[in-house]
Amino acid sequence: MHHRRTQTRQIAAARAGISASTGARLDADPRLPSQARAPRGRRRPDPLLAVWEAEIMPMLQATPGLRPVAVLEEMLRRHPELSPGVRRTLERRVRHWQALHGPEREVIFRQTHPPGAQGLSDFTDAGGLGVRVAGEVLAHRLYHFRLAFSGWAHAEVVLGGESFAALASGLQNALWALGGAPAEHRSDSLSAAFRNLERDTAADLTRRYEALCAHYGMQPSRNNPGLAHENGAIEAPHGHLKAALEQALLLRGSRDFADLAAYRRFVDEIVGQANARRRKAVEAERAALRPLPPRRTTDHDEALVTVTRSGGFLLRKVFYTVPSRLIGHRLRVHLHDDRLECFLGGTLVVTLPRGRPYQGRHAPNRILHVVDYRHVIHALRRKPAALLNLVYRDQLFPRDAYRQTWEALVAALPPRTACRTMVGLLALAHERACEADLAAELERRLAAGDLPDLVALQRHFAPADAAIPAVSVTLPALATYDALLRVDPAGDEDCAELPA
Numbered sequence: 001m002h003h004r005r006t007q008t009r010q011i012a013a014a015r016a017g018i019s020a021s022t023g024a025r026l027d028a029d030p031r032l033p034s035q036a037r038a039p040r041g042r043r044r045p046d047p048l049l050a051v052w053e054a055e056i057m058p059m060l061q062a063t064p065g066l067r068p069v070a071v072l073e074e075m076l077r078r079h080p081e082l083s084p085g086v087r088r089t090l091e092r093r094v095r096h097w098q099a100l101h102g103p104e105r106e107v108i109f110r111q112t113h114p115p116g117a118q119g120l121s122d123f124t125d126a127g128g129l130g131v132r133v134a135g136e137v138l139a140h141r142l143y144h145f146r147l148a149f150s151g152w153a154h155a156e157v158v159l160g161g162e163s164f165a166a167l168a169s170g171l172q173n174a175l176w177a178l179g180g181a182p183a184e185h186r187s188d189s190l191s192a193a194f195r196n197l198e199r200d201t202a203a204d205l206t207r208r209y210e211a212l213c214a215h216y217g218m219q220p221s222r223n224n225p226g227l228a229h230e231n232g233a234i235e236a237p238h239g240h241l242k243a244a245l246e247q248a249l250l251l252r253g254s255r256d257f258a259d260l261a262a263y264r265r266f267v268d269e270i271v272g273q274a275n276a277r278r279r280k281a282v283e284a285e286r287a288a289l290r291p292l293p294p295r296r297t298t299d300h301d302e303a304l305v306t307v308t309r310s311g312g313f314l315l316r317k318v319f320y321t322v323p324s325r326l327i328g329h330r331l332r333v334h335l336h337d338d339r340l341e342c343f344l345g346g347t348l349v350v351t352l353p354r355g356r357p358y359q360g361r362h363a364p365n366r367i368l369h370v371v372d373y374r375h376v377i378h379a380l381r382r383k384p385a386a387l388l389n390l391v392y393r394d395q396l397f398p399r400d401a402y403r404q405t406w407e408a409l410v411a412a413l414p415p416r417t418a419c420r421t422m423v424g425l426l427a428l429a430h431e432r433a434c435e436a437d438l439a440a441e442l443e444r445r446l447a448a449g450d451l452p453d454l455v456a457l458q459r460h461f462a463p464a465d466a467a468i469p470a471v472s473v474t475l476p477a478l479a480t481y482d483a484l485l486r487v488d489p490a491g492d493e494d495c496a497e498l499p500a
Helices: 009-016 020-028 052-062 068-078 084-101 164-178 199-215 228-252 260-276 279-286 373-382 400-412 415-431 435-447 454-460
Strands: 118-125 141-147 153-158 184-187 219-222 301-306 312-315 318-321 330-335 339-344 347-353 368-370 485-487 493-495
Touching: 009 020, 052 068, 052 084, 068 084, 118 164, 118 228, 141 164, 141 228, 153 164, 153 228, 153 260, 164 199, 199 219, 228 260, 260 279, 301 312, 312 330, 373 415, 400 415, 400 435, 415 435, 415 454, 435 454
Parallel strands: 118 184, 184 219, 318 368
Antiparallel strands: 118 141, 141 153, 301 330, 312 318, 330 339, 339 347, 485 493
């Protein structure tokens, strides 16, 4: 068509490399064949023709947030002759109508992050990883801290909920591992920590959080409730972190860990590998971080408890046993995410694993017991029959083998005899420090169909007799000591040399 402006049809067609007949057709209609083709009409009747403008459009205009599924259910109720198969047609038509006539939608504004400006904290549920610790599935979360500019991250295993203690401990561990603090710390309003709390308690947590940030010179900020994309710099990396852990577990070939410390080392290794790939960006950001204060600040909750005559104390619907010598004393308890540190005055007297209260419909009427049999075994030896109906009897057994042994003893022996035997086994495990070996021996005997023989087991785990070496001592004659003193005529005393 460019050549046709100044040339004849035949010359323009030859210069364009097409035939003269094609040139004649383009002269008559310059559109492309795809543009000249008439649009395809409907191949079947519109199933929504009778209800779209009369009923569906007024519903969408009155309630813009109405979902197509809800509209379909209402139309099926009004018009039973409609087929449920029109769902996809309705969804496409509603989506098209919303694009032309629907309300304005929220816009996400991408942000640039200068070095050292912002760090973010959040929690993510990691129960889907299927990690097992000591043979049991570990229900846990991950505390996740991340720098917005470089992507440097820190992750910690959290056994409880999204509490202030977990946030304070994880945040401080991250900052001290990083070696500096960003200018701003952003969180998700501590939604889990504030949920279902009364106003005074929520205000106290707010003050503690602000004091924590002020200690490190950080400006606290929070995203708007329910708008997780405002924390997009850490919400999206949650998935990357759990995907990296999942792949590492697959390469490891097992999801079993001997103890919690081994799993925590595994998480630290995976996060450290990811941080190593961002070394240059992290070094650039470290130069812009604020220096750390001389020391850490409080990262735990505190409570005062009194040890009762039951040999323990009740704290947040959990009963903990402690050494009986503390009965009647008032303890100051530091509640961390995974442990309780109990202080008598300024002295740390015992550290206990933290228990989590029961959750559910009947939880208010149930007390969880965290029991260490070593704390009460001396008293049980004087009253072994108390084991039969002890409130926390099932939690008293340190391993499953001891529980199975108790069930076998109760089924085969009189209750008092079974209690004396079981208490004797627990005392043996404590006094001989053979809890694991004794459990293995009990499993072997139960598998063979035999009941444990307490006397035989006491002999088996008794300390080996040490051979006393024969020592030969040669005593010198008493007259030898008389020669030690010699008196000369001048009255001076001189010490004589001892005989060889």
